[in-house]
Structures are given as structure tokens and as C-alpha cells.
Amino acid sequence: MPSAQAFSHQYTPGIVAPTEQVQVIYYRAAEAIPTNGAANVYVDREFHSGLLPGGYTQFCLAPGKHMLSSYLNDAPRYMGKTGKVSDAHLEAGKTYFYRVDASNPSHSVSQSIAESELRGSRLQVQALSRASYVQACGHTASVKSATVRDYTLSGDVLFDFGKSGIRDITREGRDAIRALAQQLLEDALVPRRIDVIGHTDPVGTATANRVLGLNRARTVRSLLIEAGLPANKIIALSAGSSELLVVDCAGSRAEKVACNAQNRRVEVRVDQGVNRP
Template identity: 55%
Template sequence: MFKLNTTLSAALFAAILCAAPFASAQQMQANPAQVFGATYNPVAPVTDGQAQVVYYRTSGVGQQKGAAHVYVDSEFHTGLLPGGYSAFCVAAGSHTLGAYLNDAPTYKGKNVDLYSANLEAGKTYFLRVQENGSGAPQAVTREDAERELAGSRFQAQALSRASKVQACNYLPKPAVPAAQFKDYALSGDVLFAFGKSGHQDISHQGRTAIRELITQLHREHAKLERIEVVGHTDPIGSYAANQSLGLKRAQTVRRLLVDGGLSATSINASSAGSSEPVTDECYGSKAEQVACNAPNRRVVVRVDVRGQ
């Protein structure tokens, strides 16, 4: 259970005078290639003795300008821009945590409105910045947080001064079982024009690619009893729009597979949206980002190979 209470430590007031390692909002926004790292992927569990924190800031309408300064035990950790996140570990136990917008020149996270929490060993906590709050972290379930974190990028511009932050000791990954599925990826740009998804939108080249795939599936598999068609998008646009676009494209490809002779009862369509990127290092103008993100726009036909 994540519980918060406020405490005030006047003795920390002198810390305001210390040099703060904050990049200005203008500096951060001027060169996003330098302030953001990799796109968020689900974090692994940590070993006993540590607690993991994923602190993030959503993007979209209503976000305030500038960075939200994150403090851990009254020490600066990072400054989160909209769409940025930080994942870090601390020793299990009581800590103060907070994220403050318009923080300078008083630097609240160092001396006032300190929000304490007892972080349990082996647990991961997802905390969202409150855009119009007092700095208190907002606890979010993993499911809701990771839905909001899709497309978010690691905040990398500032050097952490939080001495209690530790490198995370992750549990070893379980052994990878033998493959139960085989994937066939179709380029989204071959199938559709950018942003299109309907049956009438699919290109001549895309129809040819699907006919060739059907022939390949029959050649490589004795049984085609379970097939999942998964639509993937690039991160351009909102989470909801990308989920919808991915699903519509998957449904169109499913229809063409059925039209090509595969059983309708054996094929399901779903969307991964922008949550499983192939590449996540795209910057520049929108046209440059669209071109760079081409590998992320794809439809994957996944065949269940168990029992074959």
C-alpha cells in the first residue's frame, strides 16, 4: 500500500542555496534528442531489499510548460518534461518523494511539502506527476500506468543528485520456452498509405503481398487453426488513435486472408498500437519522423505452431 504524509524540515532551507543541476525548460525543449532516451518498455521486478519507482509525466492537452523537478529524500533526481519518465531503485523503507512544477526559486522538494512513503522490498511503484497538484506523487496501478506510458521516453538530460538512488538489481529472466508461434511481418507502408486502414485503402502491392503470404503459409504449415493478426503503429499521434488504427489495419488484413481462402473462425485481429516499436530513435520534422518510423508501421500475422 502506497501511503503519503507531509512533513516540514526547516533545517533543509539552506539547501536552496546549493547549485541546482537543472537544465532550463528552453534548453530541454530546444533539443529533444539530448533530453530523451529510449521508449518505455515494461520494467522487470527487482530483488528483495530494493523498491523500484517509475515516475512519469503524461503528454497531451492540459500539460503545463517546463519541467517537473523530482526529488528523492530532499535531493534532486531529474526534471520530467511531458511524455518523460524515470525508473530508479532505492533501499526498501521510508523515503520522501515528490515532483514539483514551477519549482524555482524556492525548490519545495528540498525543504517543504515533503511527501513520505514506505516502499516495500521487491515492489515496483508507478507514480504520476500531478499537473495542478502540490507536488505529491499520484500512485497508479501498473496496468493504468503502462497504458499511459506507451510511447513515453526516458528522461536523460539531468544528472541525478539523489544519493539514495541505487542501480536496480533485477531478478534474472526466466528461461525462454521453445517458440510456440511464428511471425510473418508485412510492412504497413506496403499495405497502406500513411494513416489509412480500410479495405478500399490497401494498395495493389499490399494485396499482392498478402496473396504471396497465403501461399507461403500453406507451404510451411500443415495446419492453420489459430492465427492472430496484430496491427502495429508508429508513436506519432495519441495512444487511443494508434490503438484504433492498428486494429483497423489488422481487421483489413484479416478480411483479405479470409478472402484468400483461410478459415474465418481461425483468425483473430488485435492491435498493439505503438507499444512494441522496432525503432525508437526518430527525431526532426514530422516528415522526417514519419520516414524514420516506417519499420514500426507493420502488420504481423502470427501462426500458432504448437502441435505441428
């Protein structure tokens, strides 16, 4: 049986794609006799996730041409990196559903079929995406103003430069996280979902920055749970250095670190749901 730590919340039907991005949902239906091993999902020939039965992954891309594929029993050939895959032309503002299928590495299905098969499926969270074109999903202004609220925690308040662990977080950072959790609890909201998105400055490689952003997001997630927010609603994500607020920092190392302070942040995006009765 897969570990419960591999999964988060259940799939919610009717998720709206951001207007300027493409949203993709890959899923693996629960199996009466589970096939051994994960089904590897690839985005533009780079590993994104290994799906277990009953799991799904949700991510966004820039509109345009992409190669999407999934393979069962992929080792040791790892066909997603080298195999023949058709290009998919994906349009902004649309959501595309793909079912893991042993006979077809890129099996697109309609939303109605996918959402009937996704009932009870849970978001898979244990694998770290290595697909460089995968983006954190944004939200359209109309959706955001109605149900979504953003909070930004300064990275310099949370962590020292380059740090991300639970022992690295500052006292000010812990206080800020507790205050945010208390505010959400006092607002008496039942969140549908809380995305904790780690951002980094551009120092270092894109891969290292994605890992650093995700580790920081996971630390903040654990402290939000400790402060009383529901664990099954909170997802840790990383934007790495892909969404910079400040660019072209120059000078000495210390000057660059100071200049990039706004880029080192963690955003907490709360889909507010409905008020408690």
C-alpha cells in the first residue's frame, strides 16, 4: 500500500485554468490489482512525477507546443526521455486531462470522463518535479478577487540567505507564520486549498532554486499545520527563480544579496471556501 504521506487532498471538480497559462492534469485510476511501481510522467522529456494508483498531478505550462507522456514499468529505458512522443499544441486558459495508459503514452480524455474517473483520487505530493517548463499555476483576476487571497512572507524574515530547514527559520519567521495562521483561523474560513509557494532569487542554478523554494515551502507548510491549519488542505509548491520581482541586481555579493531580498519570499495562496456555520 502507498504511504499516506504520498498523497494530499482529494480532487475537486471544475478547477478553472489560469487565463494566461495551460493547466494539465495527469491521473492514474485506482486499480483492482495494482501494477507494481509508479507511472512516470514526463513533460518535454523531463521527469515530472511518478504516479501511484489513485493519484493525480496538476501543473501549469506556458501556452504552445509541448511533449507530454507517461509510462508504466519505465525502468531502465526511461522512454519518456528518448521515446517517440507526439507534440501537443496547448491553448491558454484551457485544462487538459491525461489518463495513464499502458498502451498509449499520451492518452488525452475529455473533462467529463476524466472527472468521473478522478472521483476519490488524491493529489500526489511526494515526488519533486525535474521538468523545467512546469510552472506554478496562477489565478485569473476574476477568480482571485472572488475566492482567493494571497499573503506574502519575506524570505529574509523567514530564513537566513540560502537556508530552508525547520531549524534555520528565524524567531521573526515563526511569529509571522503563527500570526498568519491565527488570522485565517479568526476569519472562520474553511479553505478549499492553501498553496504555499516558495520563491528564490536567481543566484545558483534553476534546478537548485526549485529545490530550495520547495524546501522553504515545506518548512512553512509544517509550521502552518503546527499552528492549527488542516494538513490535508495545504500544498507545498516551488516557483524557484521563475517569478522575480527584482531583476538586474549588480555589485558585490553582499549588494546582490540585499538587492534580491524581495525575490526571496514564500507566498501563501488561500482559496477561501465558505464561512463556518
